[in-house]
Amino acid sequence: METLRKLWADPMGKIGMIGVFLLIAMAIFAPMLAPYPYDQIGMRFQPPSGEHIFGTDEFGRDIFSRVLYGARVSIQVGVIAVGIGAVCGYLLGLVAGYFEGVVDRVIMCVMDVLFAFPSILLAIFISAVLGKGIGPTMVAIGIVNIPVFCRTVRAAVISAKGLEYVQNAKSVGVKTWPILVHHISPNVVAPFTVQVTLALSGAILTEATLSFLGMGIQPPSPSWGSMLSEARSDMTRAPWMALFPLLFIVVTILVFNILGDSLRDVLDPKLKV
Numbered sequence: 001m002e003t004l005r006k007l008w009a010d011p012m013g014k015i016g017m018i019g020v021f022l023l024i025a026m027a028i029f030a031p032m033l034a035p036y037p038y039d040q041i042g043m044r045f046q047p048p049s050g051e052h053i054f055g056t057d058e059f060g061r062d063i064f065s066r067v068l069y070g071a072r073v074s075i076q077v078g079v080i081a082v083g084i085g086a087v088c089g090y091l092l093g094l095v096a097g098y099f100e101g102v103v104d105r106v107i108m109c110v111m112d113v114l115f116a117f118p119s120i121l122l123a124i125f126i127s128a129v130l131g132k133g134i135g136p137t138m139v140a141i142g143i144v145n146i147p148v149f150c151r152t153v154r155a156a157v158i159s160a161k162g163l164e165y166v167q168n169a170k171s172v173g174v175k176t177w178p179i180l181v182h183h184i185s186p187n188v189v190a191p192f193t194v195q196v197t198l199a200l201s202g203a204i205l206t207e208a209t210l211s212f213l214g215m216g217i218q219p220p221s222p223s224w225g226s227m228l229s230e231a232r233s234d235m236t237r238a239p240w241m242a243l244f245p246l247l248f249i250v251v252t253i254l255v256f257n258i259l260g261d262s263l264r265d266v267l268d269p270k271l272k273v
Contacts (some may be wrong), residue, residue, distance in 0.1 A: 003263075003266055003267065006266045007262055007263060007266050010262050010265065010266065012258055012261070013259065013262030013265075013266065014144035015255070015258055015260075015264070016255050016258035016259030016260075016261075016262050016263075017259060018189065019251070019255030019258070019259070020255055020256060020259055023071060023136075023252055023255065024075060024093045025077065026068055026071045027068075027071040027072040027074075027075045027076070028072070029108075030068040030069050030071065030072045032188070033068055034062075034064070034065035034068045034069065035062060035064065035065060036061075036062040036065045037061075037065065038061065038065050038066045038069040038220075038222045039061060039069075039220050040061060040065075041059050041061060042056060042059045042060035042061070042062070042063065043056060043060050044056060044057075044058055044059065044060045045057075045234070045237060045238045046059065046060070047240065048240055049237075051144075051219060052064065054067060054240060054244045055238065055240040055241070057227075057230060057231070057234075057238070057241050058230065058234055058238070058241075063227070063240065063241060063244055063245075064137075064223040064244070066227060067222075067224070067227070067244055067245060067248055069222040070222040070223050070224045070227060070248070071224075071248065071252075073134070073207075073217055073221065073222060073223050074204045074207055074208065074223065074224055074249075077133075077134060077137055077138055077141065077203065077204070077207045077217070078139070078141075078200045078203040078204040078207065079200070080138045080142075081137070081138045081140075081142040081143070081145065081204050081207070082141075082142070082145055082196060082200050083137065083197045084139065084142025084143070084145070085141070085142045085143070085144070085145025085148070085149055085199065085226050086145070086149050086192070086195075086196055086199070088142070088146045088149070088150075089145065089146045089147070089149020089150040089151075089152070089153060090109070090149055090150075090153050090188075090192065091124075092107050092111070092146070092150045092153075092154075092186075093149060093150040093151065093152065093153025093154040093156075093157065094153055094154075094180060094184075094188070095107065096102075096150065096154045096157075097153065097156070097157025097161070098156035098157055098161065098176070098184065099159045100158075104154075106168070108150075108154070111146070111147040111151065112147075114144075114146065114147045115147040115148075115151075116142070118210055119144045119206065120206060122143075122144050122208075123140045123141055123144045123206050123210060124210065124213065124215060126139070126140035126143055126144070127140045127210055127215040128215065129217065132215055132216070133217070133218060134217055134221070137207055137210055137211075137215075137216045137217060140210070141203045141206050141207060141210075142186075144206065145199050145202075145203065145224055145235065148195065148199065149192070149195060149199070151262045152191050152192060153188050153191075153192060154194045156187055156188040156191050156192070157184055157187075157188060159185035159187070160183070160184045160188070161184065163181060163187070166179065166183045166184065169183055170193075176260050190267035191267075193263065193267065194260055194263050194264040194267060197256060197259055197260035197263055198242065198256070198257065198260035200256050201253040201254075201256035201257050201260070203253065204249070204252055204253065204256070205249065205253055207223070207225060208223070208224050208225035208228070208249050209225060210225065211223040211224070211225025211226040211229065212225040212226070212228050212229045213225075213229070214226075214229060214255045220235075223234070224245040224246075224248055224249050225245075225249075227241070227245040228242055228243075228245050228246060228249075228250055231245070
C-alpha cells in the first residue's frame with residue numbers, strides 16, 4: 001500500500017495508473033461498452049459518425065466495438081505471456097544467481113542464445129513452429145521474455161548474496177530454501193515488479209506485430225494487429241480503419257511504460273534520472 005501511495009503521489013505515476021486502470025476496465029467490460037457485437041456486419045466503409053463513432057470496416061463491422069474487444073485480447077495475451085516468461089525467468093534466474101558455477105554457466109548460455117535474436121524475430125520463429133492462434137502466441141511471447149526476467153533476477157540474487165545478513169544465515173547453517181525465500185527473494189521483488197510492468201507493453205506490441213503479419217490472433221477474432229493488417233488495402237479509402245487500432249496500441253504501450261518508469265523510481269530512487 002505504501003508503494004501505491006507513493007506511486008499515486010507522483011504525477012506521472014498517477015497518469016500511468018489511471019491509464020492502465022482504464023485499459024483494464026475497457027477490456028473487462030467490453031461486452032457492455034461495445035454498441036454492437038464485434039462480428040456484426042452492416043454498411044461498409046462508413047466514416048466516423050454518431051452511429052459508428054470509429055466508423056466501419058470493409059465488412060461493415062463497427063470499429064469501436066472491435067477496438068474494445070481487441071483490448072481484451074491484447075491484455076489477455078500480454079498478461080498470460082508475461083506471466084509465462086516471468087515465472088520461468090524468475091526460477092531460472094534464482095537458481096543461476098544463487099548456485100553459480102556450472103549451473104549458472106549452462107543457464108546463462110541458453111539465455112544468451114535466446115537473447116542474441118531480436119525479440120520479434122524469435123517470436124516469429126517460435127510462432128512458425130507452434131502455429132497460429134491465441135495459445136501459441138502467448139507461449140511464443142512468453143519464451144521471448146524469459147531471458148530478460150532471468151537476467152534481471154540473476155543480477156538481483158548475486159547482489160543480495162553479498163549482504164551481511166545473508167552471509168550470517170549461511171554461516172549458522174540455514175538451509176538453501178529458507179535463505180532463498182526469506183532473505184534473497186525480498187531483494188528481487190523491486191526490479192522484478194518493474195520488469196513485469198515494462199514487459200507488458202512489449203508483449204502487447206509483439207502480439208500486435210505477430211497478428212499484423214498473420215502469425216498471431218486469427219480473424220474473425222478482434223486484435224489490434226489483425227485490424228491493422230486488414231486495413232492495409234484500404235488505407236486511402238478508409239484511413240480510420242488503421243488510425244484507431246494504431247492509436248490504442250500507442251497509448252497502451254505509453255501508459256504501461258509510464259507506469260513502469262514511475263514504479264522503478266518509487267521502488268529504487270537511486271535509479272531516478
